[in-house]
Amino acid sequence: MSYFWSLAFLAAVPLVMAFPTGAPAGACVNLTPGHRYNASVIFPPQTGPSPYVLNVSKNMYTPSEELTVSVTGGSFKGILLQARLADDTLVGTFSDPPTNTKLVKCTGPGDSVTHTSTTPKEAGTSFTWTAPGSDVGNVIFTATFVLEYDEFWVKVTSQEIPSTDIDECSVNDPAPCDTKNGACENSAGSYSCSCNAGYKLSTADGFTCNGAPWVTVNSALIISLLCMVFVATKQ
Structure with a gap:
């Protein structure tokens, strides 16, 4: 009898599936974490305004220039950050990831940054990004922020950063x-x-x-x- 009740209890417990050491490869395209409540239910992203803001150190970039992207709006536990063109192509590379984050490859080495643990990352955390060696057009930094496994914001974007060509x-x-x-x-x-x-x-x-x-x-x-x-x- 106790065995039966144990099985019944386990069946009633939600199956929480998160990714404490970094975003999964499947999140590279749509930036959705895929956190599950159980085998058939996935937690949806928040629909309200994001409390997080991506601030870029310059409002324009030149080829091979380094820019700093900082986060304001409070602490967060998880992140997946990329630099994208209008057609969602990933461009540039990140370097020197801050504590509790790491570089990952979605389409190319270092084109994305994610977390390595659920340790809170404080507001003001900044990331270094290097532009491509040639003018590729306007860039938008795009990120998903996770506050809790069932509370996250998908595709938070910065202002559009246009290129400045050198004559x-x-x-x-x-x-x-x-x-x-x-x-x-x-x-x-x-x-x-x-x-x-x-x-x-x-x-x-x-x-x-x-x-x-x-x-x-x-x-x-x-x-x-x-x-x-x-x-x-x-x-």
């Missing part, structure tokens, strides 16, 4: 292209060199414009002479 053609002295015999054209995260008519871009350095400008001049002279001959024959 290599104007900031470098001398310019990275042969501007005497060609031109420098800036592009997102890069630049390209071109040459004037009669010149060719050096395959050795991709910078120097080599050529014989007299060819162009002589061509014009020949055309002029031919025109003069044509006019003379008509007279």
